[in-house]
Amino acid sequence: MIFRKEAIEAKKNRLTGKIIIHQRLSSYPLHLLIFVTFLAVIVYLSQCSYSRKETVKGYLLPSKGVIKVVSGRKGVLVRLLVQEGSNVVSNQPIAKIRDSQGMTGGVDVSMALKNELQQQRQALESELSIQTAIFDKEERRIDTQLTQRNRSLNAIRKAKATSLLRLELKEQQYEKNKSLHHKGYLSSTELAVVHEEYLEALESYDRLEKELASVLVEIDALKSAKILLPEQRFLKKTTIQREISQLETQLIELDNDYEFIITAPESGMVTAIQPSVGSYLTTDTIILSIIPQNSPLEMELLLPTRSAGFVQLDDEVRIRFDAFPYQKFGLVKGLVTNIDQALVLPSDKVFPIKTTEAMYRVRATLATQAIGAYGKQFPLKVGMIAEADIIQEKRSLLEWLLDPIYAIKGKLG
Incomplete structure (x- = not known):
């Protein structure tokens, strides 16, 4: 038999209708979608960044600092020579202070000393005038x-010449009479008379010689005195003027002690005038402050030690001033320009902001010196308090997600 019985029976039990084989859907599109989604997430995480920031407090101050002018001495403020907001130049007078003490009788000590010194100065000036007159008279x-002595000298010289002629004549007469006496023509008595006349002429001549010498000595003495007179005048004048100068110095010192002027140490704008006229000042009383010229405002930020690890120069700063709410007026940007290496303790009390922990001072420049609002520009002012975000580092989201892995790797390494 061509077909077996079992085969024929099997054909009898077949179901009616067509058999359709259902093929499974391909997984390729799903894999592609997952890959594209993963790639998009990776790109997003790598392209989008997140900035780490530290929020700190700070205040505005000029780049050259605020110069606080103190009295330096005790006294009463009698006059202010400047006004709030006025500009001053270096060494310009800004305040007058008086320091006076009273005596038992109610007289001011400084004024009494000043009057006494002025009287002494007037006496010396009078003495100088009198001495000038005395030296003029002496000259x-x-x-x-x-x-007079020169006239006497001329007269004596003439008399001496006449006396010399007489002496020579008497001498000749005496010699002739002496010769006659030797020859016996003249008696001794007559010779004695001639001799006596000769001696009188000689004595007269010697007396004139002495008078001439005496007059010459007097003339020399007068000439020497005249030569010394200008030097004596100069010496006396210098001595009195030195004493007057000493009194002038004492008067200046007394005036400075009694009433002295405070001058501006540097050019700039006057601000924060504290005492009023009539106030008593101590040596460390602050009279006013001066903002130096060409000194733009900067932000001084107080950085806690726990936040100081990653702050660097040129870090971006975003500042929110208390006087200008940032929701309405926006932020002011800046850059870190200086980071102090020394800590400032709360006990130092050098900040206008109360601190309870040690701080580093950080300086930041501002992109603008004014806030724009309502169509106007409102200038920033010294001492304004603000809150600032220091942008420490900027990394992608992917780097932030992988940061724990880097940390573990660093520890294992």
Whole structure:
């Protein structure tokens, strides 16, 4: 038999209808979708970034600092020579302070000393005038005496010349009479008379010699006195002027002690005038402050030690001023320009902001010196308090997600 019985029976039990084989859907599109989604997430995480920031407090101050002018001495403020907001130049007077003490009788000690010194100065000035007059008179007296002595000198010289002629004549007569006496023509008595006349002429000549010598000595003395007179005048004048100068110095010191002027240490704008006229000042009383010229405002930020690890120069700063709410007026940007290496303790009390922990001072420049609002520009002012975000580092989201892995790797390494 061509067909077996079993085969024929099997054909009898077949189901009616067509058999359709259902093929399974391909998994390729699903894998592609998952891959694209994963790639998009990776790209997003790598392209989008997140900035780490530290929020700190700070205040505005000029780049050159605020110069606080103190009295330096005790006294009463009698006059302010500047006004709030006025500009001053270096060494310009800004305040007058008086320091006076009273005596038992109610007289001011400084004024009493000043009057006494002024009287002494007037006495010395009078003495200087009198001494000038005395030296003028002395010079005229010497000139007069020199004139008289020169006249006497001329007269004595003439008398001496005449006396010399007489002496020579008497000498000749005596020699002739002596010769006659030796020859017996003249008696001794007559010779004695001639001899006596000769001696009288000789004595007269010697007396004139002495007078001439005496007059010459007097003339020399007068000339020497006249030569020394200008030096004596100069010496006396210098001595008195030195004493007057000493009194002037004492008066200046007394005036400075009694009433002294405070001057501006640097050019700038006056601000924060504290005492009023009539106030008593101690040595460390702050009279006013000066904002130096060409000193733009900067932000001084107080950085806690726990936040100081990653702050670097040129880090971006975003500042929110308390006086200008950032929701309405926006932020002011800046850059870190200086980071102090020394800590400032709360006990130092050098900040206008109360601190309870040690801080580093960080300086940041501002992108603008004014806030724009309502169509106007409102300038920032010294001392304004603000809150600032220091942008420490900027990394992608992927780097932030992988940061724990880097940390573990660093520890294992």
